[in-house]
Amino acid sequence: MSPADDVRARLQARSGGSGDAEPVRLPARRFVDRAFYEAERAEVFGRAWLLAGRLDEIARPGLYMTWEKTRVPLLVVHAVDDVIRCFYNSCRHRGAPVVRVPRGRNRALRCQYHSWTYDTSGKLVSVPDERDFVDLRREERSLVPVACDIANSAIFVNEAPEGGLGSWFGGAGEELTVESEGLRTLDQRSVTLPVNWKRVIGNLLASPPAPPRPGLGAPAITDADAELVDGGHLRIVAPFDAAGASALGLSGPLDWANLSDADLPTIAGLGPMLSSTATTWVFFPNLFVTYTPSGIFNFTVWPGDEETTLLEATWLAPDWGEEDAPVEHPAWRERIEWAQARLDAVAADLEGAQDEMKEPARQGLSLQDDCEAVRLWNENLDSHLRAVVPPDTLTGAAPGEVRSPLAT
Ligand code: FES
Structure with a gap:
């Protein structure tokens, strides 16, 4: 069927x-x-694989955009070799943002703090007064990449993927x-x-x-x-x-x-x-x-x-x-x-x-059977959290249970 x-x-x-x-x-x-x-x-x-934008937002090589929807500063780049890449927007010198404007276009990414410069593949290509940095190995100071993939012209990023974007889509x-x-x-x-x-x-x-x-x-x-x-x-x-x-x-x-x-x-x-x-x-x-x-x-x-x-x-x-x-x-x-x-x-x-929700007597939300999608979604969320949150915070926990401390 x-x-x-x-x-x-x-x-x-x-x-x-x-x-x-x-x-x-x-x-x-x-x-x-x-x-x-x-x-x-x-x-x-x-x-998770998260939607970071669409190809039309960085349609041409050299275009880039910052992305911070998860409060982690990322940088998504349409590299000059036509590959879409994502990096932490953090300079490998002292961690300043490499890019400070939300969008721009350039063949190289230059940190404004001390002008360390990276190409669009993330490689460190230029360091002013490089002789002052004893033992600096440029190849060890590339921008830190974040997994990035495209599906149907949408750009997805994932900080710690367990599998590729295709397997994340699963049956869909x-x-x-x-x-x-x-x-x-x-x-x-x-x-x-x-x-x-x-x-x-x-x-x-x-x-x-x-x-x-x-x-x-x-x-x-x-x-x-x-x-x-x-x-x-x-x-x-x-x-x-x-x-x-x-x-x-x-x-x-x-x-x-x-x-x-x-x-x-x-x-x-x-x-x-x-x-x-x-x-x-x-x-x-x-x-x-x-x-x-x-x-x-x-x-x-x-x-x-x-x-x-x-x-x-x-x-x-x-x-x-x-x-x-x-x-x-x-x-x-x-x-x-x-x-x-x-x-x-x-x-x-x-x-x-x-x-x-913060009222002391509030026991939570009660889902009737017309909210099947809400229940299914929350149970799936719990499957990712079960090992790190206490049982009395999970979907279906009985009201009035003794509160256990949350893991930190
Ligand atoms: S922090 Fe980027 S060049 Fe110094």
Whole structure:
């Protein structure tokens, strides 16, 4: 059975389900504790493949950009040999930032402190007054590399990879055959929220994105199917309701077909399920990718600390070549306004949520069975943390347990 048939069968089976499963608790402490957050930084963000940007941001050799979304200063370079590389943005002399501006273009990277200079492969190529440095071996002072790889024109970085980017994609890599090489960033906007990042993830999982389709607005979606796939990623398929499906030309919410969006160029390789539903892949830990036939919408969720989160919303559109970006096209205007409305809605939903979690009597969040995706995602997060955080902070821990000290 193909993945799409499997999803359809589960969606058919769930209609009329009893919905009487026991709620699962997420202990409050996992949302407020500094040590829990530090464990996430080390065990999750320090080891995962993370989206650092897109090739179109450093399209030509010599272009570079700094990247600090995980609070570790990195430097992503389109090297003169046409390879994309990533380094710690830290000079091998005394550790000053090699690059201080967020973006630039140069054939060499010169630290402004004492002018040690590196080529775009990271090699130290010039040291002023080199004779003053006794025993300096340039070959031992290259910039420290960070693993970096490309998938569908997206740049991923990983400080401590256990495997390549392909194996990290796991089952998703085989399932997604979308040809998004020619996509460009059309619009990106963000909001910083005073709340733990897992509350933001939970909010997005509980109401998956259903972007507007040209001429139709944002179709209403029905119960979603959420499945954790190989690699710890989630596939969430939300069918449109009967009216939305009919407006798209489908004979029913589960009768999927290869659709295109009126007036807009189509992304090749989507397949019937991705083009006929609001399907979101949630790549662990923090990247949401929602498909439409004419554009891909991303949310990325970046913890600043245990109670601050940067939420970014990005629209990718098929390459518009030398023309102006189609931001004034009515369909794209509607989509960009929708993205802003989603950011505003998340901010409104979570207003005061962090303070609520800190109330002494608060036992945490209770997940009903309609929050299956939230449970699956949190259990997967726990699988990375189980060895370093106490049991009473994990998904499903019973309320009122004696608090054990967090490992530091
Ligand atoms: S710290 Fe970079 S040259 Fe001295």
